[in-house]
Amino acid sequence: xxxxxxxxxxxxxxxxxxxxxxxxxxxxxxxxxxxxxxxxxxxxxxxxxxxxxxxxxxxxxxxxxxxxxxxxxxxxxxxxxxxxxxxxxxxxxxxxxxxxxxxxxxxxxxxxxxxxxxxxxxxxxxxxxxxxxxxxxxxxxxxxxxxxxxxxxxxxxxxxxxxxxxxxxxxxxxxxxxxxxxxxxxxxxxxxxxxxxxxxxxxxxxxxxxxxxxxxxxxxxxxxxxxxxxxxxxxxxxxxxxxxxxxxxxxxxxxxxxxxxxxxxxxxxxxxxxxxxxxxxxxxxxxxxxxxxxxxxxxx
Amino acid sequence: xxxxxxxxxxxxxxxxxxxxxxxxxxxxxxxxxxxxxxxxxxxxxxxxxxxxxxxxxxxxxxxxxxxxxxxxxxxxxxxxxxxxxxxxxxxxxxxxxxxxxxxxxxxxxxxxxxxxxxxxxxxxxxxxxxxxxxxxxxxxxxxxxxxxxxxxxxxxxxxxxxxxxxxxxxxxxxxxxxxxxxxxxxxxxxxxxxxxxxxxxxxxxxxxxxxxxxxxxxxxxxxxxxxxxxxxxxxxxxxxxxxxxxxxxxxxxxxxxxxxxxxxxxxxxxxxxxxxxxxxxxxxxxxxxxxxxxxxxxxxxxxxxxxxxxxxxxxxxxxxxxxxxxxxxxxxxxxxxxxxxxxxxxxxxxxxxxxxxxxxxxxxxxxxxxxxxxxxxx
Numbered sequence: 054x055x056x057x058x059x060x061x062x063x064x065x066x067x068x069x070x071x072x073x074x075x076x077x078x079x080x081x082x083x084x085x086x087x088x089x090x091x092x093x094x095x096x097x098x099x100x101x102x103x104x105x106x107x108x109x110x111x112x113x114x115x116x117x118x119x120x121x122x123x124x125x126x127x128x129x130x131x132x133x134x135x136x137x138x139x140x141x142x143x144x145x146x147x148x149x150x151x152x153x154x155x156x157x158x159x160x161x162x163x164x165x166x167x168x169x170x171x172x173x174x175x176x177x178x179x180x181x182x183x184x185x186x187x188x189x190x191x192x193x194x195x196x197x198x199x200x201x202x203x204x205x206x207x208x209x210x211x212x213x214x215x216x217x218x219x220x221x222x223x224x225x226x227x228x229x230x231x232x233x234x235x236x237x238x239x240x241x242x243x244x245x246x247x248x249x250x251x252x253x254x255x256x257x258x259x260x261x262x263x264x265x266x267x268x269x270x271x272x273x274x275x276x277x278x279x280x281x282x283x284x285x286x287x288x289x290x291x292x293x294x295x296x297x298x299x300x301x302x303x304x305x306x307x308x309x310x311x312x313x314x315x316x317x318x319x320x321x322x323x324x325x326x327x328x329x330x331x332x333x334x335x336x337x338x339x340x341x342x343x344x345x346x347x348x349x350x351x352x353x
Numbered sequence: 354x355x356x357x358x359x360x361x362x363x364x365x366x367x368x369x370x371x372x373x374x375x376x377x378x379x380x381x382x383x384x385x386x387x388x389x390x391x392x393x394x395x396x397x398x399x400x401x402x403x404x405x406x407x408x409x410x411x412x413x414x415x416x417x418x419x420x421x422x423x424x425x426x427x428x429x430x431x432x433x434x435x436x437x438x439x440x441x442x443x444x445x446x447x448x449x450x451x452x453x454x455x456x457x458x459x460x461x462x463x464x465x466x467x468x469x470x471x472x473x474x475x476x477x478x479x480x481x482x483x484x485x486x487x488x489x490x491x492x493x494x495x496x497x498x499x500x501x502x503x504x505x506x507x508x509x510x511x512x513x514x515x516x517x518x519x520x521x522x523x524x525x526x527x528x529x530x531x532x533x534x535x536x537x538x539x540x541x542x543x544x545x546x547x548x549x550x551x552x553x554x555x556x557x558x559x560x561x562x563x564x565x566x567x568x569x570x571x572x573x574x575x576x577x578x579x580x581x582x583x584x585x586x587x588x589x590x591x592x593x594x595x596x597x598x599x600x601x602x603x604x605x606x607x608x609x610x611x612x613x614x615x616x617x618x619x620x621x622x623x624x625x626x627x628x629x630x631x632x633x634x635x636x637x638x639x640x641x642x643x644x645x646x647x648x649x650x651x652x653x654x655x656x657x658x659x660x661x662x663x664x665x666x667x668x669x670x671x672x673x674x675x676x677x678x679x680x681x682x683x684x685x686x687x688x689x690x691x692x693x694x695x696x697x698x699x700x701x702x703x704x705x706x707x708x709x710x711x712x713x714x715x716x717x718x719x720x721x722x723x724x725x726x727x728x729x730x731x
Binding site for chain 1: 390391392393395396398399521547548549550552553554555557558559561562577578581582589590606607609610648
């Protein structure tokens with residue numbers, strides 16, 4: 054049973070790590086424009102399809118073999134998705150930037166629907182299998198076998214989350230993004246290009262969604278209608294972790310992954326889901342700012 | 354730039370409407386195809402659409418039919434709106450209708466008022482229990498396929514301790530009821546069962562508990578992607594027990610998600626498996642389907658094809674109104690590609706099931722067992 058517990062724990066952390074990438078992108082956009090990005094789940098789905106297309110293209114054009122394919126596809130997917138992020142900001146945010154936040158979040162819903170139906174029209178409704186990050190197999194810790202793919206997902210997500218944190222908190226570029234997110238007018242008054250910063254924030258957020266989509270597409274396949282589930286998980290992670298808190302969303306997302314898997318293993322999936330939503334309701338009722346409240350309390 | 358894009362979008366939308374909508378002329382029979390092409394049942398809905406279109410583009414001599422395709426998406430309201438739109442556009446003699454039971458339940462009263470026969474492949478048991486004379490189901494219901502499912506596991510594989518994973522949806526719960534009942538009747542009750550929401554991705558928790566219950570066969574009654582996930586994760590976690598899955602496993606798109614080796618010891622129930630059949634008529638259907646739609650047909654596509662062909666047979670036999678078509682469907686026996694169809698008086702037209710198995714070397718299954726006339730209607 055201890056072997057099972059370790060495998061379950063690894064699965065939970067891997068799932069939570071992918072959720073964390075989604076939640077991280079979600080928070081970045083909330084901070085940048087003050088509106089919820091309801092297309093985040095569909096952007097994850099799009100990332101999965103982009104990874105499938107890139108992998109197929111690399112193999113069919115004989116530009117690459119299956120060996121190490123995922124390691125190449127991951128950054129390519131992120132680059133393609135970053136470009137989509139800039140387009141997303143131009144279509145869903147820029148024309149509405151002087152309107153109330155409700156206009157922007159409705160436009161993100163519309164953009165998400167366009168992605169979903171676009172994927173359905175372009176690729177059909179069949180589930181697709183994305184490339185593995187590394188080859189399938191098991192790694193043994195004594196008598197315990199753990200999936201190599203799951204470990205690689207955890208390592209990749211940790212690297213991306215860590216890199217995002219370094220970029221945001223230890224580079225001039227990151228300071229500009231955060232300054233714009235805190236107060237765009239003030240940031241522009243001291244010479245920061247707010248328009249460019251918001252576009253790049255969208256690019257970063259959507260690239261992270263794309264990375265999550267690629268990592269999930271091999272483990273769990275990808276279909277055009279997958280976005281809703283990921284969106285919900287990101288929303289719950291951000292609510293529990295604290296609106297606007299990158300660290301809170303990351304920790305909450307990983308805990309949600311572990312919670313889902315472990316409660317489902319001990320009781321059932323239905324109970325796990327019910328408890329998760331009950332916790333969300335309690336947090337909204339008793340601590341609407343989340344476990345790690347934002348210091349300036351802008352959104353609660 | 355923005356204005357140009359808007360103009361382009363408007364033009365494209367208008368063009369699309371022109372292509373999709375082909376208004377009926379006075380002499381042609383009008384048969385709308387009202388199925389989910391977007392949303393979570395788009396895979397099955399697209400198969401329905403393709404099967405119906407293939408039948409309507411190959412009408413028998415002397416019969417001329419037009420059709421249009423209307424998307425019901427995911428909600429009952431959209432399905433009812435689509436049905437109303439079809440009724441407004443002409444005088445349909447029948448309609449190919451959604452595989453989604455919840456949508457069918459909403460469409461049935463409208464069809465009854467309009468006197469329009471609905472030809473569907475939806476498996477929801479309730480549809481044919483409402484005394485609505487306008488429903489005709491061309492895919493075997495759970496009372497047929499789940500009996501075959503349980504019989505194969507127990508009588509052919511010798512299972513004594515079956516375990517079941519099923520979906521939390523109406524589809525899953527209906528199948529679970531019939532499977533559990535049949536297994537109890539045979540003296541081999543389930544030793545473990547768990548319901549999974551379609552959104553569940555990591556199935557290791559359920560498989561861990563399933564393993565602890567020491568079953569000798571795994572029964573699955575899940576949708577397409579969850580079926581593939583369950584099999585792959587079971588094999589990855591060392592669970593090499595035989596698997597007898599629901600009809601989702603017979604879909605070629607499900608098998609494509611897995612490596613052939615994962616499918617060793619995997620069987621599934623279905624109404625038919627077009628890609629497995631070498632009978633000339635079915636092989637010709639499969640070949641034409643692949644050429645027309647660039648994908649493999651599944652049992653849903655072939656059942657819908659058979660259903661619309663029975664409507665066309667009614668027209669060829671002289672039926673000219675919706676009521677006459679309904680009466681013909683209710684009173685005749687029809688030799689389709691998948692099986693022989695005959696109404697049981699409630700609109701259940703399909704009474705056969707097959708079991709397909711994979712050999713672990715290819716993704717094309719073999720039909721290993723045929724169950725004819727399971728409910729004794731024929």
